[in-house]
Amino acid sequence: MTPDEPMTGLDRGDLRLNAALVVLVAALAFLSLLVGPAALSPRTVLAALMDGEGIPGIIVRDIRLPRTVLAILIGATFGLSGAALQGLLRNPLAEPALFGAPQAAAAGAALVIAFGLAGATSFAVPLAGIAGTMLAIGSLLAIAGRRASLTVTMLAGLALASFGGAAIALILNLAPNPHVALEIAFWLLGSLQDRSYEHVLIVVPFLIGSWVVLGMTAGAFRALTLGEDAAASLGVNIDHTRQAVVVGVALGVGAAVAVAGAISFVGLVAPHLVRRAVGSDPARVMLPAALTGAALLTAADIAVRLVPGPVEIKLGVVTALIGVPFFLAMIFSERRLLEGNSAP
């Protein structure tokens, strides 16, 4: 056995990787505080962050900081959710958006907003998003069953995503007020613009809950490398693991979508970027996937502010524009494996 080959837990290589990713996230966070229509020097931003005085204080603390914090928290949640779904299904192409999770969350949240059941910063919105996601991921795992074949999983995900889209269309269609419908349509594109501390507060409890639930199942994902029967024979409770993933992904994605709209493909890209660095271990990939997700979404949110134009490009549009070609490239590079997967 090579000395730096860890058996479980973190080894020095993992620590280095995670430390580097933390530094990257911190650097991007600072960059995110610098970028915006008001030109502020790094020194001004630092001072404003510390004392919060004057106009720079308002800009940095009340406008840019909540947005940055949300990008980090939501990006980490998507990275972790993607890694968890991939671990459970033993499939590197698993991603919440491919299973209709953000669509279902958006449908739940849109329902609440469109019919004026609650204000946009009420706990009812993330709760509705969580309920929608739980329905989507729960149905997916129920349909995919124990064997979780790639074809069945992907087809069920496609159907669920389409259904989520149809539900959103119906809500927009029936929305009592065209302004509300328009607002929802824009919100669906995914953005962190003009988010406040209220938004941070209503999602943080759910996101932390999601991290705890998914983090606790990491060991089970490692055992699932050997398939469900072998994992069960090693003492892993497969049903509990599946339920934990449904609850964890629903809490995370449901709450995230409720404040940020539909953001997709971070969960696919983030684990893929770090998988080889952790020896393809589905448990060790989780923390670096979360950090990479945070870095990716923060970087994307900086990018949307840097592109010149009369309107800001929506964050969800950018992640999809980058994520979908990435997804296609993954399919292309793994197509031999995917073609083999249809065999029993």
Next chain:
Amino acid sequence: MTAAAAPLLLRADAVTVQLGGAVVVDRASLTLRTGELVALVGPNGAGKTTLMRALAGLLLPASGNIEINGRQLETLGQRERARAIAYLPQGHVFHWPMHVAAVVTLGRHPHADPFSRTSPADRDAVTRALQATATEVFAGRRVTTLSGGERARVALARALATEAPMLFADEPTASLDPRHQLVVMDLLRRAVRAGGAVLAILHDLTLAARFADRVMVMDGGRIVADGRPEDALSPAQIAKVFGVDAINVDTGEGFIPIARHPL
């Protein structure tokens, strides 16, 4: 020590398993003792895998009783059960291209504290399993880069690393070349000699006769024979269960059944 005097590890009484309403295992009764290598043979669809999964606690029988070390199987906790029985399913599947050492370490999962690093005892067990299967040379390689025979040995190393008193192996020699079939059977023999008990589903009756202390024959969900290889695999029994005309050939070190001609 004679087999009958060795400690009883497992006792199953009239175990019946239904899958989708159909009776797949029909009132199977058996025992497994320390120091025994028991081969479970039978035609395709006889219910061998289902019986083994039920004995391993992976599915719940419709009726009957299974005792592990004198305790009801269903009263054992999942980790407790996992420490008593190592199970090696068919196919030797590895879903991620993990390193061999990390895969073998999965066998220590039933012993591991989920919040701590691998203990020295775990490391020692993994090293022993790697050495026993001669897989330590590729401990740092990814499982997906290995040949079929190497993967089979790694899969077995994973099961051995648990160091459970019982090892259930479902077709451990399937799709291996003749040499690797012998290598794997030899490893199972050695696991038995080291103080364990092995129950192995085999399709090759010659291997079963050569390596097993006892052979159980399943047909249509029932155990129709259970005894010394030469009795359980008599030409009459083979003709009845497998529909194959066979003769028993004495090799000098025991006898082996050989099919005379197909059908």
